[in-house]
Each structure stands twice: as C-alpha cells, then as structure tokens.
Amino acid sequence: MMFTLKKLREQGTEMSMILQEQFEIRVHERRNHELIHLLQYLRSPDYLNECQDHFGSKIRRPKIAALATSLLERLYPQISYNRVEVNKVLKLDSIHLMMKMREAKYFE
Numbered sequence: 001m002m003f004t005l006k007k008l009r010e011q012g013t014e015m016s017m018i019l020q021e022q023f024e025i026r027v028h029e030r031r032n033h034e035l036i037h038l039l040q041y042l043r044s045p046d047y048l049n050e051c052q053d054h055f056g057s058k059i060r061r062p063k064i065a066a067l068a069t070s071l072l073e074r075l076y077p078q079i080s081y082n083r084v085e086v087n088k089v090l091k092l093d094s095i096h097l098m099m100k101m102r103e104a105k106y107f108e
C-alpha cells in the first residue's frame with residue numbers, strides 16, 4: 001500500500017494525484033483502525049504514545065482496549081474479562097503481556 005502511494009506521488013501527474021486521493025479515501029474507509037493500532041501496539045508498546053497513525057487516524061486507547069477485550073472474549077469465552085483490567089494490561093509492554101497471558105494459561 002505504501003509502495004503504491006509512493007509511486008503515485010513520484011509520478012506527479014494530475015491523474016496520479018486523483019488516483020492517490022481516491023486510493024487513500026478507499027483505504028481509509030475499509031481499514032480497521034483499531035485492529036491495526038492493536039497490532040502496532042503489540043509490535044511496539046510505545047505506539048500508543050503517538051497521537052495519530054500515518055493515515056491521520058487518531059489512536060484511541062479505549063477503543064483498542066475494547067477490541068482487545070472483545071477478541072479475548074471470542075477466543076476464550078469461558079473467561080470473563082474486565083475492560084479496566086485490559087486497559088491496565090495495555091499499559092504494560094508486550095513482553096510483560098505475553099508473560100501474563102502464559103501465567104493465566106491462555107495458550108493451553
């Protein structure tokens with residue numbers, strides 16, 4: 001996706017600018033922002049300190065926590081999750097998160 005945007009910018013023609021704009025609009029409409037932000041957070045915990053992503057979407061910790069809770073509830077319906085607890089976990093680094101999940105036997 002970034003490759004496509006880069007190539008369209010490099011061309012600098014009127015047509016490429018229109019295509020670039022329409023491409024960005026379409027990606028923005030279809031993109032699951034919270035899921036992308038959750039995955040970026042799991043990759044790098046400092047990601048939540050940024051105000052917005054490279055598409056200009058605001059990074060919202062509560063929505064990310066709600067998505068994480070929802071996904072955990074779907075994966076492990078036998079366990080009840082407290083959104084406040086998930087929010088606390090989101091403040092931990094990803095290694096600590098994985099250790100906590102192993103301790104709770106999420107991976108069995």
